Amino acid sequence: MKENLKTIVFKVDPENPEEEKISVAAEAIRRGGIVAFPTETVYGLGVDALNQEAVKRMYEVKGRPPDNPTIVHIAEFNDVYKLAVDVPEVAEELMRRFWPGPLTIVLKASKIVPRVTTGGLETVGIRMPKHKVALALIRASKTPIAAPSANIAGKPSPTTAQHVIQDFYGSIDVILDAGPTKIGVESTVLDLTTKPPQILRPGGVTYEELKEVLGEVIVHEAAKARESVQLIEARSPGMKYRHYAPKAELIVVEGETNRIVEEIKKLIDEYSKMGKKVGVMATDETIENYKTGIVKSVGSRLDLSTIARNLFRILREFDDEGVEVILAEGVPEEGLGLAIMNRLRKASGYKIIHAN
Ligand code: AMP
Ligand code: MG
Numbered sequence: 001m002k003e004n005l006k007t008i009v010f011k012v013d014p015e016n017p018e019e020e021k022i023s024v025a026a027e028a029i030r031r032g033g034i035v036a037f038p039t040e041t042v043y044g045l046g047v048d049a050l051n052q053e054a055v056k057r058m059y060e061v062k063g064r065p066p067d068n069p070t071i072v073h074i075a076e077f078n079d080v081y082k083l084a085v086d087v088p089e090v091a092e093e094l095m096r097r098f099w100p101g102p103l104t105i106v107l108k109a110s111k112i113v114p115r116v117t118t119g120g121l122e123t124v125g126i127r128m129p130k131h132k133v134a135l136a137l138i139r140a141s142k143t144p145i146a147a148p149s150a151n152i153a154g155k156p157s158p159t160t161a162q163h164v165i166q167d168f169y170g171s172i173d174v175i176l177d178a179g180p181t182k183i184g185v186e187s188t189v190l191d192l193t194t195k196p197p198q199i200l201r202p203g204g205v206t207y208e209e210l211k212e213v214l215g216e217v218i219v220h221e222a223a224k225a226r227e228s229v230q231l232i233e234a235r236s237p238g239m240k241y242r243h244y245a246p247k248a249e250l251i252v253v254e255g256e257t258n259r260i261v262e263e264i265k266k267l268i269d270e271y272s273k274m275g276k277k278v279g280v281m282a283t284d285e286t287i288e289n290y291k292t293g294i295v296k297s298v299g300s301r302l303d304l305s306t307i308a309r310n311l312f313r314i315l316r317e318f319d320d321e322g323v324e325v326i327l328a329e330g331v332p333e334e335g336l337g338l339a340i341m342n343r344l345r346k347a348s349g350y351k352i353i354h355a356n
Helices: 019-030 052-062 077-083 089-098 132-141 161-168 207-214 257-273 304-320 337-347
Strands: 008-011 035-038 043-048 103-109 123-127 174-177 188-191 198-201 249-255 278-282 294-297 325-329 352-355
Touching (some): 008 019, 019 035, 019 174, 035 132, 077 089, 077 103, 077 123, 089 207, 161 174, 161 304, 257 278, 257 325, 304 337
Parallel strands (some): 035 174
Antiparallel strands (some): 035 043
């Protein structure tokens, strides 16, 4: 692993990225270096997607298993046809409707994509991020950028540059800090090589939105994350590995809101008696109910985008405060709720309680 690198951290204007800073970062990408950059979803750990050595080094630094593919980020629609072959018409419709934006489409990979980038698969996941800094970096680098989330494998994804600094200061070349990310959960991964198309990972573009365009779309069983699903082949390896996990034990309580609150109150008592430091991930509507423990609201049940935005930051905060057990409220699986519950259940290692 590359260590004790002199990491350059630049504050960048999210609306008008400074050219000099972007060009230093792009130069690092062109030399095969690693640059962390903001997108509208989470921060990414970027390298030249076509440079095998750079991709390998990024996997090492992140501690990512080599069979977990990385999304390739582009800034021009036409780059799709360089990276993929047999692009179906429906892909173009989706690109027009959702790009730039939090939708990754999985297509048959062309020859120029190194198989280290695709985790050995014959398919490639591609997206165009909706963030001026990301787009400026890709354009200046003059190459597609392969980027997983900029966290050490297994940890909660980074939604601020501080999270990236915690994990990678001294082991990557440049960190572009443009403040907190807007969406807070990763892109939706949609496989277009199957009929009907399948959501392999729920994310920033919702099932409902995709259904409107596609008519028929399936949510892969593992993407629902109801429980761990045995996968013979990792179609989308986010499915296979423990993910997003804080150091603390995390328990998700699901069901009707009032029942969730009652169950969590009981659990707070039980864990406190055991001498555990307990954290509660509540919502604006329920927070008043909890009188003991470290209680934080993750956002409002009336606007799930607020919960998506804060989710990973709150998990990291509980860790920073030495919480040993986090009790998290579930939300309905509608709209962004599907992505939120996918992240929470995986982060919990499927420690799920149904409060009924
Ligand atoms: P991360 O890079 O941490 O946001 O995770 C990227 C996710 O995108 C992986 O977990 C995969 O599930 C998914 N992905 C990327 N490329 C492909 C692909 N070719 N086929 C299936 N899933 C993919
Ligand atoms: Mg990730």
